[in-house]
Amino acid sequence: VISAGNKSKPQRTLIGVVECPHCWHRSPITDLVWISEHSDLRGDPIAGASAALRFRPSRFTPGGAAIDLKGEPCQRVACPRCHLPLPPQLLECRPMIFSMIGVPSSGKSYFLAAMAWELRHRLAELFKVSVTDADPESNLLVNDYERTLFLHGDAQDWVYLDKTQTDGDLYDRVRLSDQNVSLPHPFLFTLRPLEGHPRFSKVKEFTRLLCFYDNAGEHFQPGTDKATSPATQHVARARVLFFLVGPSQDPRFRQRCKSISQDPQLNVSDGVERQETILTEALLRVRHHANLDPHQRIETPLILLVAKSDMWDGLIDEDIASDPYLPGSDGHPHLVDFERIARVSAQVRGLLREVMPELVAAAEDACAHVEYLPISALGGPPSARPIEGAREMLMVQPQAVHPRWVTVPLVYAFAKWSHGLFDPAQVESE
Numbered sequence: 001v002i003s004a005g006n007k008s009k010p011q012r013t014l015i016g017v018v019e020c021p022h023c024w025h026r027s028p029i030t031d032l033v034w035i036s037e038h039s040d041l042r043g044d045p046i047a048g049a050s051a052a053l054r055f056r057p058s059r060f061t062p063g064g065a066a067i068d069l070k071g072e073p074c075q076r077v078a079c080p081r082c083h084l085p086l087p088p089q090l091l092e093c094r095p096m097i098f099s100m101i102g103v104p105s106s107g108k109s110y111f112l113a114a115m116a117w118e119l120r121h122r123l124a125e126l127f128k129v130s131v132t133d134a135d136p137e138s139n140l141l142v143n144d145y146e147r148t149l150f151l152h153g154d155a156q157d158w159v160y161l162d163k164t165q166t167d168g169d170l171y172d173r174v175r176l177s178d179q180n181v182s183l184p185h186p187f188l189f190t191l192r193p194l195e196g197h198p199r200f201s202k203v204k205e206f207t208r209l210l211c212f213y214d215n216a217g218e219h220f221q222p223g224t225d226k227a228t229s230p231a232t233q234h235v236a237r238a239r240v241l242f243f244l245v246g247p248s249q250d251p252r253f254r255q256r257c258k259s260i261s262q263d264p265q266l267n268v269s270d271g272v273e274r275q276e277t278i279l280t281e282a283l284l285r286v287r288h289h290a291n292l293d294p295h296q297r298i299e300t301p302l303i304l305l306v307a308k309s310d311m312w313d314g315l316i317d318e319d320i321a322s323d324p325y326l327p328g329s330d331g332h333p334h335l336v337d338f339e340r341i342a343r344v345s346a347q348v349r350g351l352l353r354e355v356m357p358e359l360v361a362a363a364e365d366a367c368a369h370v371e372y373l374p375i376s377a378l379g380g381p382p383s384a385r386p387i388e389g390a391r392e393m394l395m396v397q398p399q400a401v402h403p404r405w406v407t408v409p410l411v412y413a414f415a416k417w418s419h420g421l422f423d424p425a426q427v428e429s430e
């Protein structure tokens, strides 16, 4: 552990070795490169022609900021290998890594938008935990989604998120060893206890960096032969794996829903996907990168997030609309209702075993800890609206968006596998 900063500033306690969340290179903190601030210093041989030049500093301001070649003080550091920016929080704590996998059009963009929005807006009130962007650049895409769904000028307008998510949105291109390489783009959030949180007095110790990867499902298509591609290595480093199950992507699940839901997504005939093949392939990557024995089960918890729960909540006998959070006593932060989550998980598992048994089998065969959570990014069905060319597009009105359980996967995972920020309502009998 080393310290930086001069005496006029509070000392920051830094960790000695930083692991880059883009390329997984581990480097001593003293080896990091800095990002130039002067507008003339454009073009970096590794980060690309439009990126600011990275440099190894030889001069510093009295406050400890590196001075670039044109004399500007700089604030931001980057990985010495891939030159992608590292959030300041990464120099102070190890990130909690979550990796999300799902077939194309399972609603990952909508979930990401609703989750980020609700994390920012509800956790402060409920749990006295603030959630902010850890780096101004890292969350541009999700900020854009949030603006469309939740901050639209006219709440009665019809909006949609562009689903043609390409590599460009989820991957950063850099040049390594004379090759163009796509590196996964992490969404980075800082979680910090606020006044009123039981651990507010130890705010530094309990501040967490959340590192969330959204994978393009195509990268897990069997036969793409990318087992060693850096694009998917983070699945082996994740603290928790999420697999987003798209109920309307499965004809059997659709059939079950048709008697209880008028959701137009049930009538879309394209978009049938073998979801268990994507899951199986993703879990093979985990095995491969973690060097597991073929017969060893994966210890990383796997949570199957069954999307669009408003469409199928009539098929189970639990309340999956209101969040499983219980008010704390005497104005203390809310508590996570593990007991209710366990009941819901068992019911969702039961439903999946009926409609998609091979998916449950694939998950439980490979992983030692599997749980099942219902989520709904929109809280209700979208509408088919006419667009140009006599076609229709599924759209929503921002005023009608009321997400359900979208903060639960992360809050639950933190409460269960990372001590301190969120507390369970009861001690587990494990």
Ligand SMILES: [Zn+2]
Residues within 6 Å of the ligand: 020, 021, 022, 023, 024, 025, 079, 080, 081, 082, 083, 084
């Ligand atoms: Zn890197």
